[in-house]
Amino acid sequence: MAIEYREWREGDDLALLEIWGGPETAQARQFRSALAVSSDGGAGTSWRRCIVAEDVLDGVGIPVAAGVVYEASLHPERLWTYIEVARDHRRSGIGATLLTMLRREAGHAPSGVEKLRAKVEPGTPGAAFAEAFGLVPIQRSRLVVVEPGALKLPVFPDDGGAAGGENAGSDVVMDLATGSVELTDVVGRYYSSxxxxxxxxxxxxxxxxxxxxxxxxxxxxxxxxxxxxESAFGAGVKPTKKGRIRAFAVSYAAPADPDAAPGVPGTGAAGTENADGRETPTDVFVGHEPGLEPADAADAVRDILSLIAYQHPVMLELDDSMAALRAAVEPLLDSGKARLVGPETLVVAD
Incomplete structure (x- = not known):
């Protein structure tokens, strides 16, 4: 076996697909699209370096592996990297050589950033490879379906202050346009937090x-x-302003794909069924005002999750950094009122 390395060329994707076959993991499905011709960036494109490994026999090279490193406009403190090697060419040093070459290329990134990150599934060859070369987990992500009625509905006072009245909750639970500046602000700050x-x-x-x-x-x-x-003029005067947002839930209309890589929005239509007879869950992004105290944030997230999952299942991404959402969802996983969809995903990094 004689292995030679070169830059990615047009058509390599088709040649590699013939050798690799279908993606083994959600990460492979997500990051194969990042394998593309190298770019110096600019004009709306990111800096990227992509290298192909060929198995050369009688002067003819057959692509068997590829690796890429590229800058990200979102989360710019590290470069994304992805390497894939054909099954019958693994454990022969190809992946290690590609990683060494990509690290060298990373030293020339225009941003000056050299640290790498990648996504892997625990227990896979990719996870073992990352560990062997010093990439350690910095975050765990799980895709979770919360079953209908898993959480008890909160009891809100009505406008007159009586619990459970005719107008109960009308002044605190509201629909909001996705284009709302108020919603955009809290979503952005929550994501950053x-x-x-x-x-x-x-x-x-x-x-x-x-x-x-x-x-x-x-x-x-x-x-x-x-x-x-609350009214600035006392309890007897009706407030002129709405209370600030404590928690939010954004739903997505595209069909859900349980095999989709975590972190990519997309939802199922409530009321339809999967092949196993279960109702297709609606994909939601749940979060809270990051300025809330931890206990208040946990209460707010639990309340809004109970509302959106009252009649239909919902699917959400649960990162270990989402403390308030974990407080609501992890007990449901323990009790069987929520379930994992697919394997965990680890973000590993230098």
Whole structure:
């Protein structure tokens, strides 16, 4: 076996697909699309270096492996990297050579960033490879389905202060347009607050809309849980302003794919069934005002989750950094009222 290395060329994707076959993991499905011709960036493209390994026989090279490293506009403190080697060429040093070459290329990234990150599934060859070369887990992500009625509905006072009245909750539970500036603000700050382990940088209103709330993401609707409105003129005077948002839930209209890589919004339509007879869960993004005290944040998230999962199942991404959401969901996993969909995902990094 004679292995030679070169830059990625047009058509390599088709040649490698013939050798690799279908993706072994959700990460392979997600990151194969990152394998592309190298770029110096600019004009809306990211800096990227992509290298192919060929098995050469009688002067003819057959692509058997590839690796890529590239800058990310979101989470710019590290470069993404991905390496895949054909099954029958593993444990022969190809992956190690590709990683060494990619690290060398990373030293020339325009941003000056050299640290790497990748996504792997525990117990896979990719996870073992990452561990062997010093990439350690910095975050765990799980895809969870919460079953209908898993959480008891909260009891809200009505406008007159009586618990469970005719108008109960009308001043604190509200629909909100996904284009709302108020919603965009809290979603962006929440996302930043739960990614201190891998900072997204400063998110603009446009970025938040594009990532989470734009029609192209499938964003279908949103409800918010507000603090009780208060009047500046005393308890006997009706408030003129709504209470601030405590928690939010954004739903997505595209069909859910249980095999999709975590972190990519997309939802199922409530009421339809999967092949196993279960109702297709709606994909939701649940979060809270990051300025809340931990106990208040946990209560707010639990309340809004109970509302959206009252009649239909919902699917959500659960990162270990999402403390309030974990407080609501992990007891449901323990009791069987929620279930994992697919394997865990680890973000590993230098």
């Amino acid at each position: 739960i990614h201190g382990w891998d900072s997204p940088g400063v998110l603009s209103v446009g970025q938040v809309q594009k990532l989470f709330l734009d029609e192209l993401t499938g964003a279908h609707g949103a409800i918010v849980l507000r603090a009780r409105p």
